[in-house]
Amino acid sequence: MSTVQVVFTLNGAAVSLDLDPAERLLDTLRYRLGLTGTKEGCGEGECGACTVYLDGLPVNSCLVPTYQVRGARVESVEAIAAERLGPFLAQGATQCGACTPGVVMTALWIGAHPELLETHTIRELMAGNLCRCTGYDGIVDAVSTALGHGEPPV
Amino acid sequence: MQRREGLAKLTGRERYVDDLPLENFLWGMTVRSPAPRGRITAVRFGNDVDWSEFVIVDHRDIPGPNEILLIERDQPVLAASHVRHVHEAVLLVAHPSREMARRAAQAVEIVVVPEPAALDFRVAPRPEQIQYAADNVLKQLKIEKGDVERALAHAPVVVEGAYETGAQEHVYLETQGMIAWLEEDVLVVKGSMQCPYYVLNALQHALGRDERRVRVIQAPTGGGFGGKEEYPSTIALHAALLALKARRPVKLVYDRSEDMAATTKRHPALVRHRTGLTEDGRLLAQDIEVILDGGAYVTLSPVVLSRGIIHAAGPYACDHVRIAGRAMFSNAVPFGAFRGFGAPQTLFACERHMDVIARTLRMDPVELRRKNLIRDGQRTATGQVIQDGTDRVAVLERALALSTFEEKRRAHTAFNAAQRSKRRGIGLATFYHGAGFTGGGEVHLNSRLRVAGLPDGRIEVLSANIEMGQGTLTVFTQIAAERLGVTPDDVVIGEPDTARVPNSGPTVASRTTMVVGHLIERAVDDLRTRVGLDDRARGSVVKDAIAHWYAAHPGGRLVGEAVYEPPPGISWDEQRYQGDAYGAFAWAAYVAEVEVDLRTCATRVIDFVAVQEVGKVINPTLARGQVQGGVVQGVGWALMEECKFKDGAMVNNQLTNYLIPTSDDVPPIRVAFVENPYPHGAQGAKGLGELPIDGPAPAILNAVAAATGTEPRAIPLTPERLMDLTR
Known part of the structure; x- marks a missing residue:
């Protein structure tokens, strides 16, 4: 599986990761970075349990490929x-x-x-x-x- | 007191099963039956997967009997030669990568030669569809009081009606999940559940392990509503089998679509009423037939049926009652425990039928209820004398006053005359819910509870009853602290871990606060006695005595215990279904106001008042939240939540097309309590958790009937259904 490097700001700190471009931001937070405060409720953007801020706007992190947040600012409930x-x-x-x-x-x-x-x-x-x-x-x-x-x- | 674990939940620090740190583990996945019924002739493993990387488990890996221990033993842990419903578990796979495990599960083909399936519980099965006993009847029960046929024959008025309720999905926001691992020779299973000892018993049985070699721990649980009563035994067994074979920890967490497709739902029901009355609306006879769809295994259907029929006649006095119930086998995913446990179905029918009666008699539905509500000294259908001092008519009057029922009814007449396409209506339901296990159930459970004094003088409550959002941790803390006169910080609630806590019974049936809370009171009394104090000793006196006890008994352990004792004078005849069905009933009157758009046939609840008598309210914020949440779940069941089935399995198994109410679909739920302390419940409390889902559906449909002049008799009353009635 080919990976890409993704650099972004998470809860105020710089993060650099090599990951599958299709990996969901939700999974990156939960399983790669151990930030389990963000929950999966439905996995299809209906329930909002996985809401985080992407450049200051609330988004469903289950619908955001982590590749898409490169260079962006992400905040999770831990912030x-x-x-x-x-x-x-x-x-x-x-x-x-x-x-x-x-x-x-x-x-x-x-x-x-x-x-x-x-x-x-x-x-x-x-x-x-x-x-x-x-x-x-x-x-x-x-x-x-x-x-x-x-x-x-x- | 504020919710004890509230800040941990708000900050995201609370760790649910999928959040727990776990090293070197495998992800488990389940391979399921594609057919509703048939013989398994082959299991084919796809060529594009390197199967040597996977741990694979089937029925041959089960050390003990291939049975999920419950009321009967008809349900296999993993199907061996036959399948009885779509999504029945056949095979398990595990792999370090969740994605790989998912793909592998999809690459397994279960080849099934189909056999004739029974898919409509309402029609008698054909011979080739018979799969349980001689007639596919899983359970049959009957309540008889007086002489119904004679009373109906002489009744001046007889009103008949048939009412249907659909399946409902729990939609706990945290899906089902378990992790399993080995500690030396001890199998440990931890996860989302309501009943740790149900899971323990099921593991012991099918894995052939005694209780020293199995340990079950409840992880913080993100909602249950009954959905985590019996199903967790299945997923725990699956995780355990994989972990035993892999000799590594295994995590099995369902995603939403698997959870909705494969786990239990509320039993669909068909209820028929034939009611005899005087011309001025006094009940003379109630003849009621209740049919539930049980699904493909017995699971809990007999007890759901039991609670359903006991509540079927409503909170009314009637001398001649016959309630005949049966739960039918079908090749559907088994239906299971869901908040209310059969009562919401039968109370929907009863309360909708009351309004049909009122309209038939040209009588005010409020007056019909005032006239028939059970008074102290009168008997229920099972012959139980109600003697609790609650004024049930006063509960009704309070709901009418809070909702300004009469004013709104008049206003609606004017509104409806002036509007072209909108109609408003108001409706009510009066109902009751028995708390705790039915009949001799609590005696049979024989719940025991322990409290431990800690060397620093604090108290730890050791119980198998769990927090799933309803407030157990907080209310247990309040009960123990109040009894001993100590602060909440002096009370610790132990983790529900079967290696540490006694079996205080399942966290179901609105029993936790009333029954188990009362055990806490008695256990702390016992503890206080053991340190040489009487019931008047409170606060620092008790704490100091506990600390002194430890100073005097090095290495000792100070505990207080209590075992369930039934309230005096309770008796139940299981054979005749007569006697005291419940130690206590909670009583309620709910009022719904709706607006119907005649163009779209969409119904919107615009006001809701919920008044109930639940004994003493221990924590007003938590109690109000239980009612509001239950009402909104009831609004969903009444108007929008529709499980669409194909071959007995849910096909709209996503939150995209199975809709539950959002904040914008419901009005503020206005809640009021009438308090009449119950002497045998903790601090005077009665059960509360289930009651609020009984009332919304009939109140809302009665309001729709008032608004539109139709007689809707089935829920969910989707716009499509209402359109059929209005056109």
């Missing part, structure tokens, strides 16, 4: 400061936790872009992250509690 997560704990935004890292990534990104709420509801903006446990109220409540600061997620 998120725990102090930011108080509202999620208080509102019951996590139950089983399998969707949670992806939910956190999308939620903090919404928090960083309060202008989105002029045209969209939180429920619309969170619709790319499936959760089977909470019924979404805890998540939506946590996002609205954490909103309005315009703080960057990382």
Whole structure:
């Protein structure tokens, strides 16, 4: 199998890897780099459990070949400061936790872009992250509690 | 108290089975039957794979009986000569590369000579389709109270109806997975599961190992909903067989499509009602027939049927009741445990039927329920006297008040008259759910629980009950801490590891908080006695006494224990299906408001109120979350979640075409609790986890009926189904 060298910035540090150009960013993070906070829920971009930031935008890392992130900036849930997560704990935004890292990534990104709420509801903006446990109220409540600061997620 | 492991989950630090560090391991893959029924005549290994690189396991590698131990022993670990459903496991392969293992599994051809399959549980099988007993009936059960035929013959009004519910996929966000390895001669299996001792027993049986040579550990589990009750035994056996043959650790983790195709789902059901009433709507007789699709092996279908029929008559008083149930064999992937366990199916039928009755009698469906809700002193279908002091009509009134039911009904009349293509409606369901195992089930389980004092004065709870998102770690901590007057930090919850924890029973049936939590209270009382204190001793007095005990007993181990004891006065007759089916019932009234678009026939739930009496609420945030999550899962089952089957197997086994509700598909779920402490549950708690999935489907369909004037009788009520009714 031929490999290619891919250099990118991950959670603020430079990474250089030789890998199969078709390898998914999700697998690179989880199995090559041991960053298992990013979860696989469906493997086809439906559930959002594998959400990471690619150059500051939330993407499903199961749909991104790692080759595509060369020269780019990637942040995973491991880059998120725990102090930011108080509202999620208080509102019951996590139950089983399998969707949670992806939910956190999308939620903090919404928090960083309060202008989105002029045209969209939180429920619309969170619709790319499936959760089977909470019924979404805890998540939506946590996002609205954490909103309005315009703080960057990382 | 906030969720104990919450921050670990939010930061991604919690390690699920696929996240655990594992060295020098193989990835396992499963080769499955392509046919619903037939004889295996050959297994062909493709030429383009170097098979010497792979570990391969088939039925001949099973050291003990080729049986997955459950109620019956009809299900093989790996099919030997025959297959009974599509996706039945036949062969296992393992390789250091996941991709190589995947490709190899695809390069194996299982050659099956087809035989006539039974694929519709609703129609009587032809002789050549018979594969279980003389009639493909996996289990038959009957409840009889009074004289139904006579009461129906004399009833002024008789209303009939037939109701159908579809299969439902659990869609726990973490798919099924196990790892297995050997430590000296001990086989260790760790993974995603609800019932470590079910897995342990299944491993011991099929691998011919005694319990000293098998150890099962639950890894943090990303959702279960019943889907990780019985199925984990299968995947654990598969991982173990590969690890035993390879003499290396093996990881078997399903991807979403394999998980959806090959694992259990909620039993499809057909329920028929024939109900006799007075002209003013008093129930005189309920004649109910329940048919479940069990799938290709017995698995848990007999107990799902049992819970289904016990709940089938609804929370009403009626002197003459007959409920006949049967679970049918079919060549489908076996259906299994799913939150509610048969009750959601029969309560959907019951509560939809109540609205059909109301419309037939030209009566207000609210009034029909007020009139018939069971009062203290009255008996259920099994003859159980309800005497818990809960005012079930008050629960209903609270739901009506919170939802402004009457105002909305009036507003909808005006709205519907003014709108060309939108219709609004409001509907309700009143229902109940029995907590814990049915009948003598809890006595049979004989659950035991241990708490250990630690040398520094803290307490460790040792139980086989697991956290899967529902809050076990937090609630167990609260129960132990409250009982001893110590802080949550003084309580440790031990990892569910069968080498360390006693068998406190499975984490199912809404039993964990009520039944096992109560064992924690009794076990810490026992511990306190053992250090010479009585029940009044709390806080630092207890901690100091524990620390002193260790100082006085070097090398000793301080434990407190409790074994299940049934509440006094409980009796159950398994032969006649009469008596106290459950120690306690939770009661509820749910109200749904919907808007239907007559052009697209899409139904949207625009408001939802869930009021329930679940005894004492121990943790309001967690309890509310259980209800909200259960309701939304119920919204999915009612309106969108449709398993499409071909040859008994799900063909839309992807989240692309099996749709579950997103945040944008549901309104805020408004939750209220009425509290009436139950004396035999921890802190007065009753079971809660399953109740919330019983009510949404009938409440929503009743609302659609009110909105559109149709009588929908089957779920999921997809736009296609509703279009058939409205055109």
